[in-house]
Amino acid sequence: MTKMNPKVQKVLDRILESFASGDVPEALTIVTLPKLDVPCSEWSLANRLILFFSGTSDARGFRQWQTAGRYPKKGSKACYILTPRHRKMKDKEHDEEKVLLTGFAAVPVFRFEDTDGEPIDRPEYPPREMPPLYEVAQRWDIAVNWQGFQGNAYGYFSPGRKEIVLATHDEQVFFHELAHAAHEKVQGKLKIGQDWKQEIVAELTAAVLAHLCGRKTNDGGSYRYIRRYAEDAGKDVHRACLSVIGDVGKCVEIVMQTEEEMVVVV
Numbered sequence: 001m002t003k004m005n006p007k008v009q010k011v012l013d014r015i016l017e018s019f020a021s022g023d024v025p026e027a028l029t030i031v032t033l034p035k036l037d038v039p040c041s042e043w044s045l046a047n048r049l050i051l052f053f054s055g056t057s058d059a060r061g062f063r064q065w066q067t068a069g070r071y072p073k074k075g076s077k078a079c080y081i082l083t084p085r086h087r088k089m090k091d092k093e094h095d096e097e098k099v100l101l102t103g104f105a106a107v108p109v110f111r112f113e114d115t116d117g118e119p120i121d122r123p124e125y126p127p128r129e130m131p132p133l134y135e136v137a138q139r140w141d142i143a144v145n146w147q148g149f150q151g152n153a154y155g156y157f158s159p160g161r162k163e164i165v166l167a168t169h170d171e172q173v174f175f176h177e178l179a180h181a182a183h184e185k186v187q188g189k190l191k192i193g194q195d196w197k198q199e200i201v202a203e204l205t206a207a208v209l210a211h212l213c214g215r216k217t218n219d220g221g222s223y224r225y226i227r228r229y230a231e232d233a234g235k236d237v238h239r240a241c242l243s244v245i246g247d248v249g250k251c252v253e254i255v256m257q258t259e260e261e262m263v264v265v266v
């Protein structure tokens, strides 16, 4: 077994202790960023989530962009949203018209980021001050972008696009996604989707990082997050945490090492 950095070990122990003693606050408030006043704000939750996971908070069809004086850049790919298809039917028995849902059509839309042309008014989402450890993401060539909250995920890490997308300025959420990025570095590859082990590693790593950065963590939120994933996998919370402790130590260390390397002595 590899030895863990004692500083990391101490913080992790403290977090696990507070979990075990049930000494965890219940309140969890994540203040999310507002949605933009753009056409897609009116779309269904499913379609807004498609956009969120495509890394944009503004996507429109070709014609919609045209009326705004913009056009898709050469070579940019469309994302597809789903729109319901209806058909009018005559109900002979009651002599009235009925509208039937006959299925869904995939409609191509383009992300704002993939268009050019007239500038449009866009609110600034990035925080005034970048979160601690932001430079670690930069060092790993991972872009960090902020977007309006679409009603589901607070953030995610896309290994394919090398991008962290956040729908909140809450530092804990950034730490969680940075932890996923660290886990990918440690393991070489992540499982696709919400894997219970990966989620627990990310949330515990985030809690340790927050402590090391001198931030107060929302231990209650972390605890409930971890408990949900552990219980869904049929595990006891404490045991689940212990089973991933080795990975957590490695993730914290790779982040702190990167941070330390950047402290250049002039």
Ligand SMILES: [Zn+2]
Pocket (backbone or CB within 6 Å): 176, 180, 198, 199, 202
């Ligand atoms: Zn996660």
